[in-house]
Amino acid sequence: MNRFQRVAANRKGRDLAVGDIHGHFLRLQACLDQVGFDPEVDRLFSVGDLVDRGPYSEQALEWLARPWFHAVQGNHEALAVTYLHGGRLDLDMYRAAGGGWFLDLPSAEQLRFVDIFLTLPIGMEVVTRNGLVGLLHADSPFADWPTLRDSLEARDDAEVREVCQWSRRRLREGDTHAVAGLHALLVGHTPVLQVKQLGNVWHLDTAGWSSGHFSLLDLDRLAVVSPMPGA
Numbered sequence: 716m717n718r719f720q721r722v723a724a725n726r727k728g729r730d731l732a733v734g735d736i737h738g739h740f741l742r743l744q745a746c747l748d749q750v751g752f753d754p755e756v757d758r759l760f761s762v763g764d765l766v767d768r769g770p771y772s773e774q775a776l777e778w779l780a781r782p783w784f785h786a787v788q789g790n791h792e793a794l795a796v797t798y799l800h801g802g803r804l805d806l807d808m809y810r811a812a813g814g815g816w817f818l819d820l821p822s823a824e825q826l827r828f829v830d831i832f833l834t835l836p837i838g839m840e841v842v843t844r845n846g847l848v849g850l851l852h853a854d855s856p857f858a859d860w861p862t863l864r865d866s867l868e869a870r871d872d873a874e875v876r877e878v879c880q881w882s883r884r885r886l887r888e889g890d891t892h893a894v895a896g897l898h899a900l901l902v903g904h905t906p907v908l909q910v911k912q913l914g915n916v917w918h919l920d921t922a923g924w925s926s927g928h929f930s931l932l933d934l935d936r937l938a939v940v941s942p943m944p945g946a
């Protein structure tokens with residue numbers, strides 16, 4: 716299991732990132748079509764939470780099998796892992812958070828999903844023209860990226876994972892401190908009305924899985940390339 720993954724630069728096409736998907740792969744595909752996403756050369760990076768809440772969580776495995784799609788593990792993938800591999804889990808909460816599709820799968824199917832979810836790194840960095848762009852589901856527990864990278868590579872620290880996948884502190888406090896050692900850090904987990912930048916941390920979950928819209932961020936330019944709703 717690799718808890719940290721480094722991805723080399725894309726010399727052929729665009730690198731785009733998207734916030735939480737939560738089973739809404741058809742809406743996501745429509746958004747990719749709108750910006751002319753080319754799977755031959757372009758790549759899509761996900762900050763995790765591919766499953767639960769929405770209608771097509773089962774498609775997560777097909778998407779994760781695509782060579783141009785890269786994702787970190789969100790707290791919802793972690794919930795599935797915890798369910799099969801033990802650990803504290805409030806089943807009523809999990810079901811209320813959209814996990815019913817998974818809980819009701821035959822156990823062999825659950826295992827198929829969890830085996831793939833376990834291959835997803837907690838943290839990822841992508842080499843871009845303007846430097847390293849990091850991806851986490853929620854937030855960095857450290858003020859500098861190399862410390863987090865070293866931690867994830869060296870040991871499985873439950874407290875580190877907890878912040879990476881669950882924290883809402885930065886948005887709650889409006890913390891604008893940068894995460895050193897990165898050009899930008901891309902996160903999701905907490906819905907925002909529009910892509911929100913705090914320091915060098917970009918919050919991408921604009922609730923495309925709910926009543927909002929998906930936002931596609933170009934990693935090189937740090938610009939939203941998908942049209943705003945109504946525009």
Ligand SMILES: [Mn+2]
Binds near residue numbers: 790852903904
């Ligand atoms: Mn989440």
